[in-house]
Amino acid sequence: MNTAPSASCTATPDGSITFDLPLPPAQGHQLLLRLRPGKGQPERTLHTLDLEPTDNGRVRAVLGPAPLLEEGRWDVFLLRGGDAPRQRLRPGLRDLRALVDGHLRDREPPLAVRIPYVTTNGCLAIRAWLRPAHAEADGVDVTERTTTVGARLHGTSRRTGAVVRLRLRGGGGVVHTVQPRAGDDGRAFSFTLDHAELVAATGAASGVWDVFVQPAADAPLVRVARLLDDVADRKNVFVYPRIGVDGAVLRPYYTVDNDLSVEVKRPG
Amino acid sequence: MKICFLLHNAYGIGGTITTTFNLAQALAERHEVEIVSVLRHRKQPNFVLDPRVSLRPLVDLRQERQHALHLRPARVFPRAEYRYGQYSELTDRRIRECLATTDADVVIGTRPGLNVHLALEAPPHVARIGQEHLTLDNHSPRLRGALRRAYRRLDVLTTVTEADARVYRRKMRLPGVRVEALPNSVPDPVLPAADNSAKVVVAAGRLVPVKRYDLLIEAFSVVAAAHQDWQLRIYGKGEEHDRLQKLVAELGLWNNVFLMGAAAPMEAEWVKGSIGAAASNFEPFGMTIVEAMRCGLPVVSTDCPHGPGEIIEDGVDGRLVPVGDRDALGAALLELVGDDERRRRAGRAARENARRFAPGPVVAQAEDLLAAAVAARRSGRRVARDRARAHQVAISQGFAARDAALTAASTVRRTIRRTRG
Known part of the structure; x- marks a missing residue:
C-alpha cells in the first residue's frame, strides 16, 4: 500500500x-x-x-x-x-x-x-x-409518541393515492401504511409514524421497518433515504434518539446504504 | 547549519509531531536536519517525512521494551514531567550519548523533559533551544521547579504564544536566555478557499473535556432555532463522544449537529464550512483555528489562555468570547450566520491575516533564532543580555518560592496518604 x-x-x-x-x-x-x-x-x-x-x-x-x-x-x-x-x-x-x-x-x-x-x-x-426515483429524507422530528419525517421526491412526483409504506424486513410481506401530508409542491411531503401503532404492528419479536413511499396508487415503491450530500456513510453520524414504547425501544436510523429504517427492539 | 530536533516519539500522532515535522522540512531547504526520536513503537511515522530530513530513533520499543535498563526509572528526565513513566535509565543513557556525540550546531528540544536533558548534557559548543508546546502555568509546581533550575542553561526558550513568553519572563528568571514566542506554522492550503456560502459551522479536535464541545453544542441551539438549515459539524474522536451524542439528543439537535468522526487532513472538511468554531477552556496554541482561517473561515472562539487571542482579531477575522459563556458563544455564531456579507468579509480577512502563520515567516524567524544561538555559542557570549531590574528578580523569586512551597505541601500530603494507607 x-x-x-x-x-x-x-x-x-x-x-x-x-x-x-x-x-x-x-x-x-x-x-x-x-x-x-x-x-x-x-x-x-x-x-x-x-x-x-x-x-x-x-x-x-x-x-x-x-x-x-x-x-x-x-x-x-x-x-x-x-x-x-x-x-x-x-x-x-x-x-x-x-x-x-x-x-x-x-x-x-x-x-x-x-x-x-x-x-x-x-x-x-x-x-x-x-x-429510478428517490425520496430524500430531510428533517426527522422525534417525540415521545411520534416520529415525523419530511422528504422530497426526485425523479417522480406525488399524485392521487400516494401512501407511505413501511415493510417489515423478513416479515413475509407485512406492511404498515400511513398517509403522507402534501408539502409546498408536488415533490415535498411529510408523514408521521405513531410509535405505539408501529410497535404493536411489529409483533412479539424485534423487527426493522424499511421506509418507502408510493407516489401514486399504481406507482412502484420508492425508498426513503438520504443520499444527496457529501456523507458516504451516514449510519453513525446522523443519529436519532431511542424512544421507549410499551417495553420496546424504537429508533429511526440510516442503514449502511443510507436508507431510512425504523428499528423496534424488544429486550431479551 | 546542522540542526537536530529531539522529539519524544516521531511515530505517534499529535500537534507537537506535526509542527516539528513541518518546521524540520522547511529548514531542510537550506540546512542539514535530523529528527532524533527518543522512542519508536512502529515501523513508519504516521506522517510522511520529507526524505531530506533524516530520522533516528534511540530506543526501539518493538525490541527493547523489556531491556533491563528500560525497566529502571529515569534519573535525568524529570520525575514531574507528564511523560516520566515512558522514560527510563535506558532513555537517560541513550539521550546522553546522543547529545555527547552529536555533530549538530544546534539541538532543539521539543518538550520539558527533553529540554532538561539538553540543558544539562549538551556539549559546550552546541547551541541549545528549548521549545515549550504547552504553557508554564499548566505545569505542576514541582515541574516548574525542575525547569527553573535547568532552563538557565539553555540559549533560547521558545513558547507558542507571546502571552506564555511573558509568563516565563515574569515568573522564571532565566538570565542570558532569550525567551521568544515562535508560533506553530500551518502549510499553505492546496484547495481553493471556502466562499463562505455553505450553511455549515465546522469544529475539529480530540473529543476531550477541555475542548468544551458540550458548550459549543449548547451554544449552537440558538443558531439551529433561528436558522434550521444550518449545521454544526464536529470532527474528531475521543472519550467524550457518547456524552456529546447524548447531549445532542437531549437538546433535540440531531438534525443540525453531527459528530463526524476523525478526518485527517482536515483541509477538505474546512472548505465545506463557512465558519470555524472553538470552545476550549485552555488552548496553548490553537492549530485548528489557524487551519480554518487559512482556508477562509472566520473563527468564533473562547478567549482562553493563550492561543486564540493571539490568532483572532475580534470583530475583524472572527470573534472572541469569554471562556465558558454559552450565550456569548451562541450570539457570536448567530451574528456571523445571520449576516452573509459580514461573514464573507471576515472570511477574507481571516485568510489574509492567517498568512503570518505560513511556514515562510515562521521558518524565517526560527532560522534567525537558531543563527543567533549558534553565533553566541561560538563567541562565548549569552544570547540575551540580562536587563532584569531588582523588582523583576524579586517577582520571579517570589514565584520560585511559591512553587517550592506548593511542591513541599504536595509531598507532605502524599507522605500522609502513604502513612495512613
Whole structure:
C-alpha cells in the first residue's frame, strides 16, 4: 500500500468527479473503476478512464455524468499498461464541497449519486447509488409518541393515492401504511409514524421497518433515504434518539446504504 | 547549519509531531536536519517525512521494551514531567550519548523533559533551544521547579504564544536566555478557499473535556432555532463522544449537529464550512483555528489562555468570547450566520491575516533564532543580555518560592496518604 500513488479528487454538482494524480504523464496509463463484487463472486462491471496530462505536470482523469455507475462500492485502481499489476490508490484531498447542499437541487430520473470516500483499509473508493426515483429524507422530528419525517421526491412526483409504506424486513410481506401530508409542491411531503401503532404492528419479536413511499396508487415503491450530500456513510453520524414504547425501544436510523429504517427492539 | 530536533516519539500522532515535522522540512531547504526520536513503537511515522530530513530513533520499543535498563526509572528526565513513566535509565543513557556525540550546531528540544536533558548534557559548543508546546502555568509546581533550575542553561526558550513568553519572563528568571514566542506554522492550503456560502459551522479536535464541545453544542441551539438549515459539524474522536451524542439528543439537535468522526487532513472538511468554531477552556496554541482561517473561515472562539487571542482579531477575522459563556458563544455564531456579507468579509480577512502563520515567516524567524544561538555559542557570549531590574528578580523569586512551597505541601500530603494507607 505504501508505494501506491495518491489521488485527490474534486466533485461537481452534476456528479462528475475529477481525479488528480501526482504522476508524470505516460502512454497507456488509465484509471480502472471496479464494482466491488460480493464475496466469492467474479468481477462483472468495470469502467476505464484515460489519464490526461495537465498544465502542472500531473495527470488527470474525469468521470463525467455518463456512464451511470451501478449502485454499490466502486474501487479505483491505477493501470500502468502492459503486464504491470493494477494498483489501488491512496486518498488525497477529496474536495466534495459542491455536494454538501445537493438536496436543494431537484434531480431527473434516474437518480445517480456518487460520493468518493476512504475504505476501512485506507484506499480511495466511490460509493454509488442508482435508482429510478428517490425520496430524500430531510428533517426527522422525534417525540415521545411520534416520529415525523419530511422528504422530497426526485425523479417522480406525488399524485392521487400516494401512501407511505413501511415493510417489515423478513416479515413475509407485512406492511404498515400511513398517509403522507402534501408539502409546498408536488415533490415535498411529510408523514408521521405513531410509535405505539408501529410497535404493536411489529409483533412479539424485534423487527426493522424499511421506509418507502408510493407516489401514486399504481406507482412502484420508492425508498426513503438520504443520499444527496457529501456523507458516504451516514449510519453513525446522523443519529436519532431511542424512544421507549410499551417495553420496546424504537429508533429511526440510516442503514449502511443510507436508507431510512425504523428499528423496534424488544429486550431479551 | 546542522540542526537536530529531539522529539519524544516521531511515530505517534499529535500537534507537537506535526509542527516539528513541518518546521524540520522547511529548514531542510537550506540546512542539514535530523529528527532524533527518543522512542519508536512502529515501523513508519504516521506522517510522511520529507526524505531530506533524516530520522533516528534511540530506543526501539518493538525490541527493547523489556531491556533491563528500560525497566529502571529515569534519573535525568524529570520525575514531574507528564511523560516520566515512558522514560527510563535506558532513555537517560541513550539521550546522553546522543547529545555527547552529536555533530549538530544546534539541538532543539521539543518538550520539558527533553529540554532538561539538553540543558544539562549538551556539549559546550552546541547551541541549545528549548521549545515549550504547552504553557508554564499548566505545569505542576514541582515541574516548574525542575525547569527553573535547568532552563538557565539553555540559549533560547521558545513558547507558542507571546502571552506564555511573558509568563516565563515574569515568573522564571532565566538570565542570558532569550525567551521568544515562535508560533506553530500551518502549510499553505492546496484547495481553493471556502466562499463562505455553505450553511455549515465546522469544529475539529480530540473529543476531550477541555475542548468544551458540550458548550459549543449548547451554544449552537440558538443558531439551529433561528436558522434550521444550518449545521454544526464536529470532527474528531475521543472519550467524550457518547456524552456529546447524548447531549445532542437531549437538546433535540440531531438534525443540525453531527459528530463526524476523525478526518485527517482536515483541509477538505474546512472548505465545506463557512465558519470555524472553538470552545476550549485552555488552548496553548490553537492549530485548528489557524487551519480554518487559512482556508477562509472566520473563527468564533473562547478567549482562553493563550492561543486564540493571539490568532483572532475580534470583530475583524472572527470573534472572541469569554471562556465558558454559552450565550456569548451562541450570539457570536448567530451574528456571523445571520449576516452573509459580514461573514464573507471576515472570511477574507481571516485568510489574509492567517498568512503570518505560513511556514515562510515562521521558518524565517526560527532560522534567525537558531543563527543567533549558534553565533553566541561560538563567541562565548549569552544570547540575551540580562536587563532584569531588582523588582523583576524579586517577582520571579517570589514565584520560585511559591512553587517550592506548593511542591513541599504536595509531598507532605502524599507522605500522609502513604502513612495512613
